[in-house]
Amino acid sequence: MKITAKTCWLLAGVCAASLSVSPAKEKSAGFAADAPSPVILIRNATILTVSHGTIDKGDVLIRNGKIAAIGGNLKAPDDAQVIDGTGQFVSPGIIDCHSHIAIDGNVNEGSVSVSSMVNIADVIDSDDISIYRDLAGGVTTANILHGSANPIGGQTIVIKLRWGQPASRLPFEGALPGIKFALGENPKRSNFRVPGAQERYPATRMGVEETIRAAFTEARDYKKAWDEYNKRLAAGEKNLIPPRRDLKLDPLVEVLEGKRYVHAHCYREDEILMLLRVAKEFGFHVQTLQHVLEGYKVADEIAAAGTGASTFSDWWAYKVEAYDAIPYNAALMTQRGVIVSINSDDAAEATHLNQEAAKSMLYGRMSHDEALKMVTINPAIQLGIDKRVGSIDVGKDADLVIYNHDPLSAYAVVQKTLIDGRVYFDREKDIASRPALEKEKKELEEKLAKKPEPEKKAGEKKPEEKKTGEKKPEDKPKPPQAQLGQGGAQ
Amino acid sequence: MRWRSVPQRLWLTVFVGAWLICMGVPATHAQGGEPLTFAIRGAKVVPVSAPPMENATVVVSRGLIAEVGNDVKVPPDAWVIDGKGLIVYPGLIDGFTDVGISAPAQPGGEGAQKQQPPPSHGPEDRPASTPWRNAADEVNPADARVETWRMAGFTTVVAAPKGGMFPGQAAIFDLGGERAGDFIVKSAVAIPVSLQAPGGFRNYPGSLMGAIAYVRQVWLDTNWDTQADAIYAKNPKGTTRPKYDRTDAALAEALDKHAVVLIPGNTSLQIRRALRLEEEWKLSGVIYGGQMGYELAPEIAAKKVPVLLDLKWPEAPKDADPEITPTLRELRFRDRAPSSASALEKAGVKFAFYSGGITEPKDILPAVKKAIDAGLAPDAALRALTLSPAEIFGVSETMGSIEKGKIANLVVTDGDLFEKKTKVKMVFVDGRKYEVREVLRPSEPPKGDMTGKWNLKFTTQQGEEEATADLVMESDGTLTGTVSSNRGSGSVFNGWVSGEKFTFTINLEIEGGTNDVVFTGTFEGSSMKGSIQAMGYTFDFTGSKPPAAMAALAGGAQ
Structure with missing residues (x-):
């Protein structure tokens, strides 16, 4: 996790969400889980398919939450909602391979060096306004990661940003869960020491490696104990005490069995090579290297390991291990055959990942389409969900973004964001809904502020005046799904 | 004023002394002579389990309700109370509190003397867990709140030790009696769980997800211990002895006594999480908090999980930073929280009220009144203070309504319980009569x-x-x-x-x-x-x- 947040990229598209009240959420909250999604035809737009080039003046037909047809002059079924895309650009939904939004409570279980027993899936916060702000920046899927305080951190989960749905409906169905690893300064806590306080092991990069080795040695023994128990049980042995379930080791066994992805936070070339060697030795795969700012120095080794790299465009020097970063990192790694994505790691950064990707067109002369891949199909491949999302192809999930300009332009503002063929963000409706929400907020503030007065004056004599019971026509209970962010609506 | 000439310190002593007399323990103790039989004649009786009866008589004898009805013979030895103008309700039950426990914790075993527990490095250190503490062992009849709660009409509390993720086991106390043992109605009725991580970066767990993982591991271990102990008992020779764990042993024993598990959930996010955990842990769970119940009462009803509803309704924090404006969602929450009661009622959720963060018992019934004003039927409100908590904690056989044979816990008022001007006139706890006198102000x-x-x-x-x-x-x-x-x-x-x-x-x-x-x-x-x-x-x-x-x-x- 980074300490600083960039503030220079607050563009118009972000501002749309900064009021952070969402009509879309109120509406989407009403989606019955299994209600059929609408048939939608996006007409006459520039379609950036990512997988097979750009279609000028093309149409996209959406049915049952999937992309049903792509092409020119598609016929709209009678029941279809038609979105006029004239002059607009349609891209696949943006996928953020490194996000910490929508987490209830601490992002880190920092008390232990191996915190694999904790699971982000337990604390997904479907009410976090950052979900809506991400949507307003075109993000439809995010890899929600545990923090980087531990060599082996908590279990992670990929979610779709279905704003307004309960937390249980956010997980990306079928996506393999992950686990966060972290190397370098954060797990050794070198930037977070309190003078006089007891240090947590490990305090060096050597210790980080040892911690990972020790945990996997333990996991191997644990797996062996279970295998042996199951074998003896199958052989009909009686009165066997089973091994004790250990929630810390279960996910590590899943890593060894290839059932859980490793997403490893790293910076320096030496620690990157260290992890790839340890993984090889223990027989597990590192799915992605996160940040990986010195990845350009060891791109061949990363490519050879079949490991993905998820990095920043041009964000560096916020600590010593980030000093050797260069903005050419993404382009250089891509040239050497690494699957590269650009991630946010930060709620504000996530709202303009399209522009973060575009920077590699300047640094490294990356092509338009290659750059767009870094926030669409490449993170989809890294998360093992590329069969479902990441490009505009028939049969894929209708996770789409409609922009007023090419998404790699600095002028691009998100107009609509769709997930599973449903509109979860609509800029026009967002703007239109603001006066009503501001009015409701003001009325509630006045109503609630008034409350204590009669009680005080009444003393013992008069029965307390009741405000809550008075039902004005306009304060019928509505699902209070929308939320005003701190400082919003002012 | 004469006392003005008296030195300050002396006046204070007098003042505090007077204070203790009017607020403290001896103010309204059971009447001398201790009659064993009472008859409240000609009162309105609201049994909760049956429709209200006008001009009825309740006979209390040897701690139990001997008779109730319109046509009841008053025993000759009864102390007769003229019930004209009075209403008799079942004694109120506070569904979750620590009233009655204020003695310092004295766990007998390891770690008892240590002021600061050593930092915890993982679930095996059993951080912030004292499930062996049993409220029944920690009754403090001298707790001033026993008196104040009773004067507010509460004859019974579900009391639990405080502090930690497994603070200890709850017991049902009747708020009357001379010795600690008189208070206990039933021990080990509930195991409260808190997901407040105690740790930060030095102590496991330091996060919400860490607390959830910890509690999950403890339940797994508790099951494993039970299973391993049984296997070992059958065949100790040649089997490695399973390790004894005080936390697991206490939890297994409480679960064996059918204790319900109290899981926190106040906002919708938390309530849904609690429902999920309840299902995952395969325990008999009860959600406490419940104040955003207005958003998802039908979902709770579908899972058939009871709710303890916190009466400390959300409000603006005192001395809030004026720069921080509350979100619309927060404002809606403050506005609508009291409507959760009626939403739960309509959806068919079994729910009971508890005082939560309310420290002045005189504020409890006005908080219930807010729920009534937000749509809850008054009889449903009464049920949520009497029979429903008795059902949730498995004691409805003996308390929660005015029925023959039940414990004589009664509250007698001069008017409707939820009207502000109404005064509690007397309270019966286990058949002992407690006069409620006006506090000397x-x-x-x-x-x-x-x-x-x-x-x-x-x-x-x-x-x-x-x-x-x-x-x-x-x-x-x-x-x-x-x-x-x-x-x-x-x-x-x-x-x-x-x-x-x-x-x-x-x-x-x-x-x-x-x-x-x-x-x-x-x-x-x-x-x-x-x-x-x-x-x-x-x-x-x-x-x-x-x-x-x-x-x-x-x-x-x-």
């Missing part, structure tokens, strides 16, 4: 307004200390508010101003137990002085309001 109107933020200074054995008191004085002199210092913070109760004299009390956790800390003194304008009494010690203190300019600044920014 200081008689003078307050000289000035104590409302505001005060900085308090005092010297203890540890040296100079400071505290802030955030007080609200009502026009009749009632003081409420909070006092906080680095020793913790507590809500003000028993607070009054008379002339320039004042007194108020807070509860503070000291050395593992809840203790009364009594402030008494005088004030004038923006300064005050007096003494603090706690745990048998007395310290002088002085207090001052911060300069008015700062207060004006804070106000002006809104």
Whole structure:
């Protein structure tokens, strides 16, 4: 996790969400889980398919939450909602391979060096306004990661940003869960020491490696104990005490069995090579290297390991291990055959990942389409969900973004964001809904502020005046799904 | 005024002494002579389990309800009470509290003497877990709240130790009796779970997800221990002995006694999480909190999980930073939380009220009234204070309604329970009659307004200390508010101003137990002085309001 947040990229598209009240959420909250999604035809737009080039003046037909047809002059079924895309650009939904939004409570279980027993899936916060702000920046899927305080951190989960749905409906169905690893300064806590306080092991990069080795040695023994128990049980042995379930080791066994992805936070070339060697030795795969700012120095080794790299465009020097970063990192790694994505790691950064990707067109002369891949199909491949999302192809999930300009332009503002063929963000409706929400907020503030007065004056004599019971026509209970962010609506 | 010539200190002693007499233990104890049979004749009786009866008689004998009805013979030895103009309700039950437990925790075993537990490095260190503590072992009949709760109509509480993720086992107390043992109705009725991670970066768990993972591991271990112990018992020779774990053993024993597990869930996000965990843990769970129940009552109903509804409705924090405006969602929550009761009722969720963060028992029924004003039927409100909690905690066979054979827990009022002007006239706990007398109030109107933020200074054995008191004085002199210092913070109760004299009390956790800390003194304008009494010690203190300019600044920014 980074300490600083960039503030220079607050563009118009972000501002749309900064009021952070969402009509879309109120509406989407009403989606019955299994209600059929609408048939939608996006007409006459520039379609950036990512997988097979750009279609000028093309149409996209959406049915049952999937992309049903792509092409020119598609016929709209009678029941279809038609979105006029004239002059607009349609891209696949943006996928953020490194996000910490929508987490209830601490992002880190920092008390232990191996915190694999904790699971982000337990604390997904479907009410976090950052979900809506991400949507307003075109993000439809995010890899929600545990923090980087531990060599082996908590279990992670990929979610779709279905704003307004309960937390249980956010997980990306079928996506393999992950686990966060972290190397370098954060797990050794070198930037977070309190003078006089007891240090947590490990305090060096050597210790980080040892911690990972020790945990996997333990996991191997644990797996062996279970295998042996199951074998003896199958052989009909009686009165066997089973091994004790250990929630810390279960996910590590899943890593060894290839059932859980490793997403490893790293910076320096030496620690990157260290992890790839340890993984090889223990027989597990590192799915992605996160940040990986010195990845350009060891791109061949990363490519050879079949490991993905998820990095920043041009964000560096916020600590010593980030000093050797260069903005050419993404382009250089891509040239050497690494699957590269650009991630946010930060709620504000996530709202303009399209522009973060575009920077590699300047640094490294990356092509338009290659750059767009870094926030669409490449993170989809890294998360093992590329069969479902990441490009505009028939049969894929209708996770789409409609922009007023090419998404790699600095002028691009998100107009609509769709997930599973449903509109979860609509800029026009967002703007239109603001006066009503501001009015409701003001009325509630006045109503609630008034409350204590009669009680005080009444003393013992008069029965307390009741405000809550008075039902004005306009304060019928509505699902209070929308939320005003701190400082919003002012 | 004669006492003005009396030295300050002496006056304080008199004042505090009078205070203890009117607020303290002996004020309304059971009547001397102790008749064993009572008959309340000609009252309106609201049995809860049946429709109300006009002009009815309730006979109480040897702790139980002997008869109830319109055509009941009064036994010749009964102490007859004329019930004309009175209403008899079942004794109210506070569904989750720590009233009645204020003795310092004295776990008998390991770690009992340690002030600060060593840092925890993982679930195996069993952080913030004392599930072997049993409320039934920690009854403190001298807890001042036993008296105040009873005077507010509560004959019964579901009391649990406080602190930690597994604080201990709850027991049902009847709020009457001379010895601790008299209080216990049933022990080990519930296992409260908290997901407040105690740790931070030095102590496991330090996050919500860590707390969930920890509790999950403890349940797995508890099951594993039970299973392993059984296998070992059958065949000890040649089997490695399973390790004994005090936490697991206590939990297994409580579950064996059919204790329900109390899982926190106040907002929709938390309630849904609690429902998920309840299902995952395969335990008989009850959600506590429930204040966003208005959003998802049908979902709770579908899972058939009961709810304990916190009566401390959300409100704007006192002294909130004026720069931080609450979100619309937060405002809606404050506005609608009391409607959760009716939403739960309509959806068919079994729910009971509990006092939660309310420290003044006189505020409990007005909080229920807010739920009624937000749509809850008054009879449903009464049920949520009587029969429903009895059902949730498995004691409806013996309490929760006025029925022949049930425990004689009754509250007798001079009007509808939820009307503000109504007074509780008497309370029966286990068939003992407790008169409710008016609290002697200081008689003078307050000289000035104590409302505001005060900085308090005092010297203890540890040296100079400071505290802030955030007080609200009502026009009749009632003081409420909070006092906080680095020793913790507590809500003000028993607070009054008379002339320039004042007194108020807070509860503070000291050395593992809840203790009364009594402030008494005088004030004038923006300064005050007096003494603090706690745990048998007395310290002088002085207090001052911060300069008015700062207060004006804070106000002006809104």
